[in-house]
Amino acid sequence: MQDELPELIKKIFAKKNITDDQEIFRFLHPKLETLPHPLKMKGMQQAVECIVKGVEEGDDIVIWGDYDVDGTTATSLLVNFFRKLGIEPYWHIPNRLTDGYGLNTEVFEQLKSTHSIDNFLLITVDCGISNSKEVAEILELGGKVIVTDHHQLPLGDLPGCVILNPNQDGCDFASEKLAGVGVAFYLAAAVRSELEKHGYFRENEKPNLKDYLGFVALGTVSDLVEITETNRILVRAGMEALPNSSIPGLRYLLESAGLYGSLLTSEDIGFSIGPRINAAGRLGTADVAVELMTCDNHTSGSDLAKKLESYNERRKSICSDNLETALTLIQRGNLAEKSAIVVAGDFHPGVIGIVASKIVDVYRKPTVVFAEEGENESTSYKGSGRSVEGIDLLGCLHNCSHLLGKYGGHAMAAGLSIAANNIKSFREEMSRHVELEKMNILQGAQGNTLNIECNLDEVMSGNAIDYLMKLEPFGPENEKPIFTDPKAQVISCKAIGGLGQHLQLIVRGKYTNYRAIGFGLGERISEVKKQPERSITFTPMMNRFRGSVEWQLRIIEI
Incomplete structure (x- = not known):
C-alpha cells in the first residue's frame, strides 16, 4: 500500500503515527459498513421502542431543535425522515435573539395549543440535556420526551424521559464524539431497522439512509466537532452525497452557493454552505433554514434559498462592522x-x-x-x-x-x-x-503537528492533491496538513480587502506559478516586497470564481 503513495503523503501518515498498510487503507477509503451499530448507544433501544409505539398509535411527533447549523440540519434530517415514513411532524427552532437556547415550556405550550396537539412525542435535537426543569414541565402536559444531544451533561438527571447522549456514563459511543446531527442520524437508522422488523415497509417506502448523510456532513463540520473515525466515515459519505443530493432543499442550498454538482471540501462547508444556514439563525429566523432544507417544491425552494442568501449578505455586513470594531478595541x-x-x-x-x-x-x-x-x-x-x-x-x-x-x-x-x-x-x-x-x-x-517541510511543487502536483482530497474531511483531530517551503520566491504581492488586511501573491514554482492568499497578513506587504525570497507556511485551497475552479495556496505565515 505505502509503495503506491507519494512521499509527501507517507510523511503525513508518519506524522499521524499511522504506519500499518491496513490502517492507511481504512483511512483513505472509509466504509459505511464499518460504522458502530446504533444499539450500542445508551438509551437507543428505549428511544426506538418509544418512537415505534408512537408511530403505531398515531402520536403527534414534535421535533425541537437548536438555531445553529448542527441543530437545524438535525431537525431537517428528522423532518425529512418522518415524512418519508408518511408522518408529518411538527417542528420548532427557537429564536436566538428572543427565546435563547434549548427548551422553553411557554413556547411549547403555545405550539401545542396552536396545532391542537394532544398525545405528543417530543424529540429534542442538539439541545435539551440542560433543561431538566422544562422537561419535567412538558411531561406534565401528558406526552413523552426523548432528548437527543451531544453537549456535556450537567449535574443531576433529566426526569422521566429517554436520553440519547454519547457523553452519558456507560455509553459505548462516548469516544465517537458525534455532533447533534450525528446522534439524530443514528436514531433514524435504528428506527428504520425496528420498523422493518415490524413489517412497516411492506406498505410504505423505506427511507434510504444515505440520503440524510449530507445533513450529517453539514452539521458536523460546521459545529467544529472532532473528526473521529466514525465522524470521518459519516462526513466523508455525506460530502460525496451532497453535490448531487436527492433531497430538494439541499439541492437548492448548494445551488445558491454555486456548489451543486461540484467536488466539495470541508472548507466549502465551513466557509460557504454552513454560514448560509447559520445566517438565518444569527438574525433570529433559523426557521427559514429548516423550511428550505425540508421543502419539496421547486418554486418555494428557490424563493427560500434567495431569502437565505439575503440573510447571509446582511449577516456579512453586520459581521464586517462588528469585526472592525472588535479589532479596534483589541488594538487600543x-x-x-x-x-x-x-x-x-x-x-x-x-x-x-x-x-x-x-x-x-x-x-x-x-x-x-x-x-x-x-x-x-x-x-x-x-x-x-x-x-x-x-x-x-x-x-x-x-x-x-x-x-x-x-x-x-x-x-x-x-x-x-x-x-x-x-x-x-x-x-x-x-x-x-x-x-x-x-x-x-x-x-x-x-511533535504531532502536521507541518511538513517541502517545496511548493511537491504539494501542488495533481497526484498529491488527489491524495490530500482523500484525507478529507478535515477538522479537529484530523487537522488539514500544512507545509513549509523555506525558499519560496514571491513574484508579486498586493494588499486587498476593505482595510487592506489580506495579502494576495503570486509565488514561483518550478514549472508554473501559483496564486496565493494570506488572510490577515496584509500588514506584511512592505517586508515581503523588500525581501521576496522567503519561507512560507501554506496549505492548498480550492478557489472558486465565476464558475471556474483552481487550486491556490492559502498562506498561513510568511
Whole structure:
C-alpha cells in the first residue's frame, strides 16, 4: 500500500503515527459498513421502542431543535425522515435573539395549543440535556420526551424521559464524539431497522439512509466537532452525497452557493454552505433554514434559498462592522498581548461567534467575544468563544466557572454569559488557564503537528492533491496538513480587502506559478516586497470564481 503513495503523503501518515498498510487503507477509503451499530448507544433501544409505539398509535411527533447549523440540519434530517415514513411532524427552532437556547415550556405550550396537539412525542435535537426543569414541565402536559444531544451533561438527571447522549456514563459511543446531527442520524437508522422488523415497509417506502448523510456532513463540520473515525466515515459519505443530493432543499442550498454538482471540501462547508444556514439563525429566523432544507417544491425552494442568501449578505455586513470594531478595541486595549483574547462591546449577539472565529484567524489565540445585553454595570453579557487546536476551550471555562453565569459547548467552541464586573477578572483567569494548556502541549503533543517541510511543487502536483482530497474531511483531530517551503520566491504581492488586511501573491514554482492568499497578513506587504525570497507556511485551497475552479495556496505565515 505505502509503495503506491507519494512521499509527501507517507510523511503525513508518519506524522499521524499511522504506519500499518491496513490502517492507511481504512483511512483513505472509509466504509459505511464499518460504522458502530446504533444499539450500542445508551438509551437507543428505549428511544426506538418509544418512537415505534408512537408511530403505531398515531402520536403527534414534535421535533425541537437548536438555531445553529448542527441543530437545524438535525431537525431537517428528522423532518425529512418522518415524512418519508408518511408522518408529518411538527417542528420548532427557537429564536436566538428572543427565546435563547434549548427548551422553553411557554413556547411549547403555545405550539401545542396552536396545532391542537394532544398525545405528543417530543424529540429534542442538539439541545435539551440542560433543561431538566422544562422537561419535567412538558411531561406534565401528558406526552413523552426523548432528548437527543451531544453537549456535556450537567449535574443531576433529566426526569422521566429517554436520553440519547454519547457523553452519558456507560455509553459505548462516548469516544465517537458525534455532533447533534450525528446522534439524530443514528436514531433514524435504528428506527428504520425496528420498523422493518415490524413489517412497516411492506406498505410504505423505506427511507434510504444515505440520503440524510449530507445533513450529517453539514452539521458536523460546521459545529467544529472532532473528526473521529466514525465522524470521518459519516462526513466523508455525506460530502460525496451532497453535490448531487436527492433531497430538494439541499439541492437548492448548494445551488445558491454555486456548489451543486461540484467536488466539495470541508472548507466549502465551513466557509460557504454552513454560514448560509447559520445566517438565518444569527438574525433570529433559523426557521427559514429548516423550511428550505425540508421543502419539496421547486418554486418555494428557490424563493427560500434567495431569502437565505439575503440573510447571509446582511449577516456579512453586520459581521464586517462588528469585526472592525472588535479589532479596534483589541488594538487600543493591547488585548492581544494576553494568551487568550477577551473583548466586550456593543456587538450583534447573533454574529459574535463568527467574529471570534475571525479574530482567531488573525491572532491565532483562543478568543471570547461578549455582546452587551443592557446598559448598567449589573447587566450580564452574552459571549461566544472559539479556540485553536490543542486548547480545550470548555475545560478552560470550567476553571473560570466561578466568574460565569451559564456556559456550555465543547473543546473548540462555546457559549457563555457573564456579569459586566467580572469581565476583567475573567480575562486574566482565562489567559492563565490557556497558558497552562499551552505548556501541556509543549510538553506532550507539539511533535504531532502536521507541518511538513517541502517545496511548493511537491504539494501542488495533481497526484498529491488527489491524495490530500482523500484525507478529507478535515477538522479537529484530523487537522488539514500544512507545509513549509523555506525558499519560496514571491513574484508579486498586493494588499486587498476593505482595510487592506489580506495579502494576495503570486509565488514561483518550478514549472508554473501559483496564486496565493494570506488572510490577515496584509500588514506584511512592505517586508515581503523588500525581501521576496522567503519561507512560507501554506496549505492548498480550492478557489472558486465565476464558475471556474483552481487550486491556490492559502498562506498561513510568511
